[in-house]
Amino acid sequence: MALIVKKFGGSSVATTEKIMAVAKRVLDEKAPGDKIVMVVSAMGDATDDLIELAHGIDKDPYRFAREMDMLLTTGEQVSIALLTMAFKKLGHAAVSLTGPMVGVRTNSVHTKGRILDIQPDRVREELEKGNIVVVAGFQGADQYGDPVTLGRGGSDTSAVALAGALRADTCEIFTDVEGVFSADPRVCKGARKMKEITYSEMLEMARLGAGVMQPRSVEMGQYYNIPIHVRSTFTTKPGTIIREDYTMEEKSFVIRGVAHDDKVAKIAVLGIPNTPGIAHGIFSALAEANIDVDMIVQSIRNIEKNVTDMVFTVASGDLSQAKSVVDKVAEKLNAVAVLIEEDVAKVSIVGAGMLGSPGIASRMFGALAGANVNIDIISTSEISISCLIKGSQVTEAVNAIHNEFFPKD
């Protein structure tokens, strides 16, 4: 007998046929006595359709953020009504509740709300009555009772936060992949599904380019210490459980996974005077423009003239804006040149185990050398090592590193 929160995304409930299939699947898997809370997103393209409708009023409807929330929250409300009907049609008691009805209290930052608190008394009541409780994800209400949406990754966050507030046994996130893999299966044929991964490792994987889970919901899971089970909508096989620590057998891997990110670009500011405040001058200008800087290397170009080069990476999407910010600063600093390189990628290894295992970095560099991949920049965190390489060599790099740490059986 368990209390389980199950989250299904928009593609899983895109049609009434799919909604019936979700209801059937959940009932098939349900053990007698299990208490089930469903968290669902809007049907397929429903949210996009609503946004398009708003474009009929104004070309930038998001400037009416409160009203966008009033509009968009209807999307999940439609899904919960239909999914609840599906459960009832299949003979199981069920009840739908919107975010505000569930007691999801948010701040008032419309379209990008944050959850402040959940008081899920109504959910508990309905579970006690024997209902499957079907909750609208992605939404809550602020102190005025106005609907607020949670922004990107909001439905996962709703599910994990609700699981936390209910002290659920687990939160299952149903998705179109089978779980979290030791590398991106589209790039690395030998990638294996992990049984378990810690919150910190998952967050680091996400930061370094693994797209399975939004960091927000993983942080929420860590905060409440709720195991998050990432699994497939299409199979009943177990997926990957994100939790605080491993069960014994899983400890054998020092590295949990190989992440890569090819949506990065390199900027090099060459030949600037090496005086105090130079780094601050460049990076505060980027920070003001709201541009995240990732790997940073400062190297000496000419020790006699005390001239240095500054090299760093930004997300590809930020490149053109970053370039114009940096050009202005470089001019003031009398830099020799600002160079851009777009054909770059970052490959990383992640694993809490590497702290107690010397030689991990050298094994990674050796694997890259063996595959003839040149390393441009190296950066490290407590639980990860990242290398910037040529973008065209990502596949070789990921496979070489993966073979080193996850040898074929």
Add this chain to the structure above:
Amino acid sequence: MALIVKKFGGSSVATTEKIMAVAKRVLDEKAPGDKIVMVVSAMGDATDDLIELAHGIDKDPYRFAREMDMLLTTGEQVSIALLTMAFKKLGHAAVSLTGPMVGVRTNSVHTKGRILDIQPDRVREELEKGNIVVVAGFQGADQYGDPVTLGRGGSDTSAVALAGALRADTCEIFTDVEGVFSADPRVCKGARKMKEITYSEMLEMARLGAGVMQPRSVEMGQYYNIPIHVRSTFTTKPGTIIREDYTMEEKSFVIRGVAHDDKVAKIAVLGIPNTPGIAHGIFSALAEANIDVDMIVQSIRNIEKNVTDMVFTVASGDLSQAKSVVDKVAEKLNAVAVLIEEDVAKVSIVGAGMLGSPGIASRMFGALAGANVNIDIISTSEISISCLIKGSQVTEAVNAIHNEFFPKD
């Protein structure tokens, strides 16, 4: 400076272009200092589209009435969000509120809810801030906070009830006709728009077939004594004001209007014993089947054998069910025959003034005789007289009566 509630139906907000037009029109008409509350329905076919979606889950989705309400209430929520954006785009402060947010408390009869109470504190607050308040019609929440829809005519009812709770100066119902006419303009060319009509007369007109306003909202207006201004979405001309009593000049008409209803059918049970309880036997069986009976005449067929005929009318839509109920009772009573007549119609005159004006009935019958229209059944109420005639003679009958009481200028 007035507080005005304005209700626009689904066809007035069917597209974003129409929504912009409504916003523009309301702002054009608004006097400085006026406080405006808008009550709107779902866009055009939105409600039908939602019902169709529910049919994808079950062929009779209304058996999941609570979930139908969860589904259908999204329709108005979309309209209020878009209309509020439209006001803001045009430069006027505005805010949208759902039925539950407005404090419309209903009973828990899902899909056919009744308003128990309105506590519109939030509406007053938002008006004080200078907002146009855009409210979702047709909906409220029950004691559990669950959304409940008000059933047929619900948006008009929301608007009038909200006007009452706010002690508004007037409630304007925008519709596709220019007001309430002295007869149906499609049938009677000389029909004139009334400036005013009393609640009781309007209710009687509606009962007798005039389709402009649902009786529910008129009753609500009478209860709160809120003038209801029925007017056209397409022109700015004044329409008809429904209120408790007339201003002086309007009193000159003893008859307010001619109503007709051709969706009636006549049932005659012939040759039944005239003993106590016979009428009860027939009509209680019909009442149990939830069939409304309208005009009733009992006439003596054979005084020596003490045998009688019972003739009455029902709505055309109820005829087949009524026939099978009556057939069973007639068999038990040894009736000679049960006859059906479908080519019938009811024409009526309505006017509170007729109480103090003798000869009104005879003028009506005279007008019908003059047009060669035979009268089958006559029934009267305090403020109306109705005649059952041949269905094919409705146009002549309505025009003849109208010419009698509303002679051309």
